[in-house]
Amino acid sequence: MTENPSATGDTMVELIKVSKSYPPDVIALSNVSLSIDVGEMFFIIGKSGAGKTTLLKLISYMEPPNSGLIEVAGNDLRRLKGNKLAKLRQRIGVAYQDFKLLLDRTVSENIAISMEVSYKQPSQIQRRVRSLLDQLQLADKHNTITGELSRGEQQRITLARAVANSPALLLVDEPTGNLDAETTVRVMQLLHKSNKSGATVVIATHDESIYRNTDHRVMELRQGIIRGVRKAAVS
Known part of the structure; x- marks a missing residue:
């Protein structure tokens, strides 16, 4: 099996009967089976506590499942260790709901991190950082200490960092939770641009406005169980 998530193939993410629980008796996901195609934009919806964030953590292998199989680009995550796992993670961009920025x-510096670990040229990194800040209307924040930003601004920086290295797989957790309508549009434009460039984009959200008028697949989670996968209605 390939260890490169940008390799040619039909499926980027495969979950088979995946379950995850936390002590003492919290069942976060129960018997979840799911297939996401290479190059697909895929929405995971559900109320707070439905299991959306847990699912993203398992796909990025921040946490292991209690049972079941998870493959990313044909890689069984249970079998990847050390450098092989690190190499795969370099090709996965994650925008965390709690940001995880260096404040x-x-x-x-925050946006550049993912490119630096992939040994990109400094001039290339600088161009990419400035381009992303321009797209997110944060060009004047280039040298600002991240801890001085508002939560909405930090949320956009989290997204910029996730897409900076042009990942093959982009996992985004509640990307619009702290944003106004205009900024939400800009964030979604960036995600669609990444998708059109070839990235598989998985978005966990409770914000109906960002998927209501698309024809991408939408999967609903309720209490850790899949309640349906459908195409969103196009108005």
Whole structure:
């Protein structure tokens, strides 16, 4: 099996009968089976506590499942260790709901991190950082200490960092929770641009406005169980 998530193939993410629980008796996901195609934009919806964030954590292998199989680009995550796992993770961009930014570093330093670990040229990194800040209307924040930003601004920096290295798989957790309508549009434009460039984009959200008028697949989770996968209605 390939260890490169950008390799040619029909399926980017495959879950077979995956379950996850937390002590003492919290069942986060129960018997979830799911297939997401290479190059697909896929929405995971559900109320708070439905299991959306847990599912993204399992796909990125931040946490292991209690049972079941998870493959990313043909890689059985249980079998990847050390450098092989690190190499796969370099090709996965994650925008966390709790941001996980380095608050004592500048905005540009936070965005540059994923490119630096992939040994991109400094000039290339600088161009990419400035381009992303322009797209998200944060060009004037380039040298600002990240901890001084508002939550909405930090949320956009989290997204910029996730897409910066042009990942093959992009996992986005509640990307619009702290944003106004205009900024939400800009964030979704960036995600669609990444998708059109070839990235598989998986978005966990409770914001109906960002998937209501698309024809992408939408999967609903309720209490850790899949309640349906459908195409969103196009108005």
